[in-house]
Amino acid sequence: MSIYIDEKTRVCVQGITGRDGGFHARGMLDYGTNVVAGVTPGKGGQSVEDVPVFDTVREAVEKTGADASIVFVPARFAADAVVEAGEAGIELVVAITEGVPTLDAARMYARLHETGTRLVGPNCPGLISPGKCKLGIMPGPIHERGPIGVVSRSGTLTYEVVDGLRRHGLGQSTVIGIGGDPIIGTNFIDTLEAFARDPETEGIVLIGEIGGTDEEEAAAWIERELDKPVVSFIAGRTAPPGKRMGHAGAIIAGGKGTAEEKMEALKAAGVPVAERPSEIPELLSGSLRG
Amino acid sequence: MKIHEYQAKEILSRYEVPMPPFEVVDSPSQARAFAERTGAPIIVKAQVHVGGRGKAGGVKFAADPDEAERSAADILGMDIKGLTVGKVIVYEAVDIADEIYIGVVIDRASKRPVFMVSSAGGVDIEEVASATPEKIHRHPVDPQDGLSREEAAALGGAVDPRPDVARRIGDVIFKLWTAFNESDASLAEINPLVVTPDGDVSAVDAKMLIDDNALFRHEDIAAMRDPSLETDETRRAREAGLSYVKLDGTVGCLVNGAGLAMTTMDVIKHFGGEPANFLDIGGSSTPEKVVTALDIISSDPGVKAILINIFGGITRCDDVARGLIEAFERRPLDLGVVVRLTGTNEEEARELLSEHDLVTAATMDDAVQKVVEMAGRAA
Numbered sequence: 275m276s277i278y279i280d281e282k283t284r285v286c287v288q289g290i291t292g293r294d295g296g297f298h299a300r301g302m303l304d305y306g307t308n309v310v311a312g313v314t315p316g317k318g319g320q321s322v323e324d325v326p327v328f329d330t331v332r333e334a335v336e337k338t339g340a341d342a343s344i345v346f347v348p349a350r351f352a353a354d355a356v357v358e359a360g361e362a363g364i365e366l367v368v369a370i371t372e373g374v375p376t377l378d379a380a381r382m383y384a385r386l387h388e389t390g391t392r393l394v395g396p397n398c399p400g401l402i403s404p405g406k407c408k409l410g411i412m413p414g415p416i417h418e419r420g421p422i423g424v425v426s427r428s429g430t431l432t433y434e435v436v437d438g439l440r441r442h443g444l445g446q447s448t449v450i451g452i453g454g455d456p457i458i459g460t461n462f463i464d465t466l467e468a469f470a471r472d473p474e475t476e477g478i479v480l481i482g483e484i485g486g487t488d489e490e491e492a493a494a495w496i497e498r499e500l501d502k503p504v505v506s507f508i509a510g511r512t513a514p515p516g517k518r519m520g521h522a523g524a525i526i527a528g529g530k531g532t533a534e535e536k537m538e539a540l541k542a543a544g545v546p547v548a549e550r551p552s553e554i555p556e557l558l559s560g561s562l563r564g
Numbered sequence: 565m566k567i568h569e570y571q572a573k574e575i576l577s578r579y580e581v582p583m584p585p586f587e588v589v590d591s592p593s594q595a596r597a598f599a600e601r602t603g604a605p606i607i608v609k610a611q612v613h614v615g616g617r618g619k620a621g622g623v624k625f626a627a628d629p630d631e632a633e634r635s636a637a638d639i640l641g642m643d644i645k646g647l648t649v650g651k652v653i654v655y656e657a658v659d660i661a662d663e664i665y666i667g668v669v670i671d672r673a674s675k676r677p678v679f680m681v682s683s684a685g686g687v688d689i690e691e692v693a694s695a696t697p698e699k700i701h702r703h704p705v706d707p708q709d710g711l712s713r714e715e716a717a718a719l720g721g722a723v724d725p726r727p728d729v730a731r732r733i734g735d736v737i738f739k740l741w742t743a744f745n746e747s748d749a750s751l752a753e754i755n756p757l758v759v760t761p762d763g764d765v766s767a768v769d770a771k772m773l774i775d776d777n778a779l780f781r782h783e784d785i786a787a788m789r790d791p792s793l794e795t796d797e798t799r800r801a802r803e804a805g806l807s808y809v810k811l812d813g814t815v816g817c818l819v820n821g822a823g824l825a826m827t828t829m830d831v832i833k834h835f836g837g838e839p840a841n842f843l844d845i846g847g848s849s850t851p852e853k854v855v856t857a858l859d860i861i862s863s864d865p866g867v868k869a870i871l872i873n874i875f876g877g878i879t880r881c882d883d884v885a886r887g888l889i890e891a892f893e894r895r896p897l898d899l900g901v902v903v904r905l906t907g908t909n910e911e912e913a914r915e916l917l918s919e920h921d922l923v924t925a926a927t928m929d930d931a932v933q934k935v936v937e938m939a940g941r942a943a
Contacts, residue, residue: 301878350780375748375778376670380707383675413877413907428823430875434928437875437906454822456672483823486672509826512811512833513842520807520822520844522777523672528690533830550831552929 276403276448277423277468277475278366278392279342283407286311286334286364288355289346290322294370298346298411299323305408310338331362342366344400344409349373352396353382360391368409369395369459376522379457386459393459394452397522399429401450410451412436420445422558423469425462426481427454427488427521431509435481435551442555447475454521456485462492470500477503477562479554480545482536484510485524489536497543503561506540507548508533565774568611570653571788572770575747579739581754583767586655595636598654599629605657607768608635610642610649613793620644625657647792658768661761664723665689666737667753668705668744677705677744679715681737683723685756711741724759732765733757747785748778797860804856806845813838814939816861816870816899818854820845820877828873831928837936840867849874849884854891862897869900869939871931876907885913889920900938904931 285302289295290312300323303309309325311334318329328334331343343359345352345367352371359367360382367386374396386393394401400410405419412429416437422444426432432451439446447469452460462480469475482489489508496504511533513519515526526532537547546557567575570588577583587598588611599606610622617623622644624635632654642649663686671678682700684692692699701722705711713734720734721727736757744752751773758766779786794802801808807822811829815837819825822844829839841864845857861870874884884905892901904925905913914924923938925931 349777373777375781376750376775377677377707377745377748377778380670380675380677384707411878415908426823428821430819430821430877431823431827433875433877434824434827434906456670457675481823483826488672491673507827509823509830512829512839513826514809514811517809517842518776518807519809519826519842524822524826550834550929551827552927 276406277465277472278448278450279401279403279407279409281406283342283409284308284310284338284340285409286313286331286338286340286343287325287346288313288331288343288359290314290325290327291317291320292346295346296322299325301411301414302408305414307408311340331359331364335362335364340364342368342409344368344370346370349375353378356382356393357385360386360389364391366392366394368398368400369393370398370400370411372397374455376455376457379455383457383459394450395458396453397455398453398458399432399451401448403448404446412449416440417449418445420447421474421476422446423472423475423478424449424481425465425478426451427483427523428481428509431551432481435479435507435554438551438555439479442559444555444558447472454523456523462488463495466492466495466500470502475502477505477558479558480504480506482506482508483521483524484513484519484526484533485521485531487531490539493539493543493545496545503558504545505548505554505557505561506545507551507554508536565776565779565789566613566793567772567774567785567788568613568790569609569770570611572772573767575772576740576743576767576770579743581736581739581743581767582765584655584658586653588651588653589636590640590651592633592636592640595652595654596629596633599626599632602656606632606654607657608632608639609653610639610644611651611653612644612647612649613790614645614647617644622649658758658766659760660758662724662759663756664733664759665692665753665755666733666740666757667751667755668741669751671704674704676707679703679705679711679719679737679741681719681723689755705741710745711738713738716741726763729759729763729765732763736765736767747772748775748782749773750775797863800856801843801860804853806843806853806857806860808860809842810864811839811841812866813840814866814868814943815935816840816864816867817873818843818845818857818861818870819873820847820849820875824873824875828871828928828932831932832871832936835932835936837932837939840864849879849887851887851890851894854887855895858891858895858897862899867899868942869902869935870897871935872901872903873928873931874905876905876910880908881905881913882909882916885916889916892920892922900935900942902931902935902938904928
């Protein structure tokens with residue numbers, strides 16, 4: 275089944291006439307995603323990669339039945355674009371953009387909560403249900419369909435882990451990058467709940483990093499609610515306190531949010547934690563067998 | 565981005581937060597002159613980006629102009645936790661009847677700003693939170709609606725039972741919220757907000773942290789950046805669109821992606837090496853960016869070897885390899901380098917690199933072990 279997206283998802287690309295939007299629209303089309311519309315205000319009537327472009331998301335939804343959107347819009351305008359999609363009836367919005375101001379993210383999350391829209395990101399690579407739909411910027415070829423759900427705060431680290439899974443014959447149901455910012459629309463527990471309900475997902479890999487308390491909250495939830503095996507890796511054991519490590523949300527603040535704390539919380543909840551990414555496939559196979 | 569107390573006070577003054585008039589000075593005679601003009605005792609405080617200024621002797625009460633001059637002379641040039649004091653703020657001392665804490669911060673878990681007020685002001689709020697949490701009133705703020713005047717008034721009432729004082733506190737709370745919201749802060753606090761014996765309120769200290777992602781829409785605040793916050797290398801990296809954090813080790817690393825970069829540091833440590841830095845080159849590894857990154861990493865004399873760890877993803881590895889070769893031609897290095905490239909066309913990429921005498925590895929573990937050994941031999 276996979277989570278959030280499948281072969282029926284109809285995708286609108288906001289910012290399709292820009293360089294990144296056009297490039298990744300092509301990438302999604304090549305993967306087999308149903309990219310049915312693009313939106314760039316003022317460019318309605320054009321087409322990019324044979325995809326019709328509309329001025330507004332509302333028009334795109336009316337004319338094409340788009341139900342998911344991916345936003346390639348610069349940071350200063352990204353929140354407006356996300357809210358526009360939510361208000362136009364889009365069910366799932368993926369915000370790729372890095373650099374969205376935190377208060378914008380808080381406001382757009384609150385608005386999309388009102389419109390009943392799932393937000394993924396911002397500052398994320400998107401998600402992919404291998405063999406069905408790619409709604410993101412990840413490289414298709416390293417993914418293959420299978421029983422493992424992957425949820426991660428990272429981009430290339432996720433690809434590293436997925437590549438390792440593939441080399442060990444562990445295919446993926448859905449791989450979702452939830453993003454590296456302090457306020458994101460979909461967090462670990464949201465995703466684990468969806469994986470729990472998905473018949474196709476038998477095991478889960480959770481990739482975290484320093485900053486915030488999402489991994490600790492996930493650990494508590496896993497212990498209470500989740501039967502499926504989870505294996506984890508947490509990046510940033512060697513990160514110094516008080517410094518932002520690339521991602522806006524990757525910072526040990528006031529002594530809190532260290533990798534060690536997260537690893538301890540997960541282990542206490544019965545989740546094996548890998549010392550390095552290459553250990554994940556074997557830990558996972560062990561958990562699936564046992 | 566951190567800003568100094570005096571800069572936070574400048575911002576809050578624009579929102580008419582009541583506070584003692586202040587100046588920022590960098591000489592003892594200016595402190596003296598301020599004390600003379602004020603004609604009353606003043607406070608002299610170091611303006612440096614570290615906490616614990618008081619305990620370090622960086623905050624002094626000066627009863628008269630002589631003491632003001634001496635205090636400023638003591639504090640200016642003082643080393644506080646590795647930073648040299650270049651400026652002090654001076655302001656008239658306020659009579660204190662009560663000290664209140666008011667602050668607003670982004671709460672990641674609830675995805676909203678949260679306002680906190682406490683009658684236990686004038687001390688470290690983290691200590692209050694752990695020892696007597698019941699003394700802190702927390703109030704989540706709807707990000708779309710913001711804090712209303714009614715909510716602000718209610719919060720004022722929560723920390724002082726006297727209606728007129730509560731009203732004044734509530735007024736400052738509303739102004740602090742407005743400043744936080746309009747400045748794109750991630751933290752704004754006044755600790756202490758002093759209540760005088762007459763029942764007036766005055767912001768004696770102020771702190772604000774500004775969201776780096778929002779600086780593009782606050783040129784005036786961006787201009788408040790203190791050069792001492794960054795080294796030359798960190799500034800250069802920031803201006804080139806790279807993320808760089810210097811550490812103390814011997815193995816430099818250049819990686820595409822923050823999570824992968826942190827992991828690379830972790831795996832270096834795992835295999836017995838010491839990472840020298842964090843560097844995320846971001847999505848596009850053009851030759852220019854690689855040259856800048858290599859320059860920054862190799863400017864650290866402690867670096868003995870460098871690992872380039874790139875997961876190609878959509879970017880073709882042979883393109884990345886050509887970019888690296890060009891970078892090394894422009895900036896030949898005397899240091900050992902190991903290159904790990906994974907992704908589309910990775911075999912071609914490794915062949916290209918070996919033709920140029922660069923050591924390559926197919927997996928991250930293999931690459932890290934090679935570079936740790938190289939760094940060990942070079943030491």
